[in-house]
Amino acid sequence: MTAPVPLHAPQLRIPATYMRGGTSKGVFFRLEDLPAAARVPGPARDALLQRVIGSPDPYGKQTDGMGGATSSTSKCVILSPSSRPDHDVDYLYGQVAIEENFVDWSGNCGNLSTAAGAFAIHAGYVDASRVDANGICSVRIWQANINKTILAHVPVAAGAVVESGDFELDGVTFPAAEIVLEFLDPSDEGEGEGGGALFPSGNLVDVLEVPGIGALPASMITAGIPTVFVNAADIGFTGTELQPAINTDKALLAKLESIRVAGALAMGLIKTPEEAATRQHTPKIAWVAPATDYLSSAGKAIAAGDIDLNVRAMSMGKLHHAMMGTASVAIATAAAIPGTLVNLAAGGGARDAVRFGHPSGTLRVGAQAQQVDGQWSVTRAVMSRSARILMEGWVRVPAGSF
Structure with a gap:
């Protein structure tokens, strides 16, 4: 004592x-x-x-x-x-x-x-x-x-x-x-069953069975930080949400946490749902939508023509006021790989950079992804910060x- x-x-x-x-x-x-x-x-x-x-x-x-x-x-x-x-x-x-x-x-x-x-x-x-x-x-x-x-x-x-x-x-x-940041070989070392793969399940899109929600398409990736991407429309969102709409609604927060927990289990990051309570930093849960006009949290007009897609992400149980740097790496990597939900929301096709809208405005991030013997990998991601x-x-x- x-x-x-x-x-x-x-x-x-x-x-x-x-x-x-x-x-x-x-x-x-x-x-x-x-x-x-x-x-x-x-x-x-x-x-x-x-x-x-x-x-x-x-x-x-x-x-x-x-x-x-x-x-x-x-x-x-x-x-x-x-x-x-x-x-x-x-x-x-x-x-x-x-x-x-x-x-x-x-x-x-x-x-x-x-x-x-x-x-x-x-x-x-x-x-x-x-x-x-x-x-x-x-x-x-x-x-x-x-x-x-x-x-x-x-x-x-x-x-x-x-x-x-x-x-x-x-x-x-x-x-x-x-300050320019380069994340080298940013795919996770690999906890759980994924064994270090960029996509732990081996699939660009999986179907998560989420209690209380049902079957939900998801792209789960480990670049930058383990992240679970879902379509905004599939969970009743538009992709233009700001913090007050999410962070004051306990039912919505619980819904998003249930998706995150299902993703964590599917990625092999946790073995039981209870473990998620003390592992809130990873994985992230984010939702994507095609580019559309919106007003940022500061009242700045963001035009659909200036971005490739909209993304919103949760951090420690709340909607982030902008976008986490590690999640930005995940967004850029997923956008560079044809067929992921992020890539499809951005219009599909190959790309080595993406500009997305977030609650505070926009961000451009680059990523170099390649496919070898049927397996995707990412060699680097680049972004600017201060x-x-x-x-x-x-x-x-x-x-x-x-």
């Missing part, structure tokens, strides 16, 4: 950096700056990150922590010098549940991958000789959650990351410097909280 903490015990100060990456925010740590007990995976690490973020919070506000009470802002990142040859940094991502008592380590955050590249330079993990010159520093990141390589092409000048610029990203209010430091110094947590 843990001894009670004296009321006068001082808070612990831990060096940390608060960063935006793409349309997400998170608290970044250097592994060597963490308390000894949290430098290794386990309950102490999870409890520390939860206390930093302010979870679990039955009020759902994370008022007593750094989290912003959304899946996009309830995140922590740990970086360290890479243990892998030819890589600069190891990047580990934790999705902290808001109200529930767990940290999900099952996948990556594509948006914060952008900030991971910039942070690697800020933290001194990249050889100074590669940063001194003005131009682009390519940071080779080992994504430790999914065992994949990411290249972050970060603008630098006079030995520092360039953060200001004119690159605009829908879902982010202010422009910043553009990142910047919001605050740096120390985060404080009460003594005895982990």
